[in-house]
Amino acid sequence: MMQETYELFLNLKNGLHSKIDVFNKMLDTIQKEKRIIEGEKTFNSFDEWLTSHILFFGNDVIYRAKRLELNFGNPNEYFLFFPEINKIDYVYIDLIEYVNYAMDEGLDFGLLMYIYKNFLASLDCINSFSYASCEIKRENENLKTLMNKYISILREAKQNENNFLKWLNLNIFIFRKDSLFRGWRMQFKFSSPSQMFIFFEKLNRIEFVDILNDVGGRVEVQNAEDKQFLKEIKRTLKKRGE
Structure with a gap:
């Protein structure tokens, strides 16, 4: 890679x-x-x-x-x-x-x-x-639905897998700092390659992003429990790389 x-x-x-x-x-x-x-x-x-x-x-x-x-x-x-x-x-x-x-x-x-x-x-x-229109890549309800679906997959794995870290290692596609978005980029093998979570640490903000022109967009993770859950996953993955 x-x-x-x-x-x-x-x-x-x-x-x-x-x-x-x-x-x-x-x-x-x-x-x-x-x-x-x-x-x-x-x-x-x-x-x-x-x-x-x-x-x-x-x-x-x-x-x-x-x-x-x-x-x-x-x-x-x-x-x-x-x-x-x-x-x-x-x-x-x-x-x-x-x-x-x-x-x-x-x-x-x-x-x-x-x-x-x-x-x-x-x-x-x-x-x-x-x-x-000339303002491409709008927020849309389909992105919110996909975002919630992927969060549900992660929650289910956390609840049912005996070794959640091992499951993360098997299912993580990309986890690294992203120079374009200026945040941490997290992608999973079960999502489309164009879709990712971006963590903006200084802004205390997480967004779900799709970078495709015709269907793409970005939505913020606003649910407090989901936000905390994703932060815990991010911390786990960062510790893995230390």
Whole structure:
């Protein structure tokens, strides 16, 4: 798993740098030649060229960021802009795993933030997908139902298994710190690979998350007993790794 994640990360950085190169080239072309020619199309400004290549730009509720997807490069990669904290993430995602490359300084960051502030921030929305609206990944009742189902599975195992820790070890899929959500990520083999619990320790908050575009979303664990029960599982898993 570590080797596969490392390879994903290298592919992610290559995808990012290829897009940076395209942005640099197009900005330089519009400055020198006052237009961009691609095949039979002519663009008289950088923002005209950029908007023609955007598949999606809008609010991403799951990450609480502005999300940008482009029609060139890897279709599983996208930008997340966090202008309030002056940060950008470049993300690769599939059904099993995701990796991200965070930027808050440097030439690449400066270029991307320049593009965001001068060309993207004023856009309302661009949506070439079949999402219901430009605010994708909403909270929904199906997620709450799934969340409660998985908590029930855990409670039943805790009650019926003679060795609950052994059962956890057999059924845990991923348990580690998550750099994108900035919390502890817990996934089980009995759930979909796109679904997980995220523990935000500083906020004293637990959320159930699905990272799929069409059905995804995030809901908070609000029941006090469920919250305490999940915290106990997290403590058990953390002790296992110490």
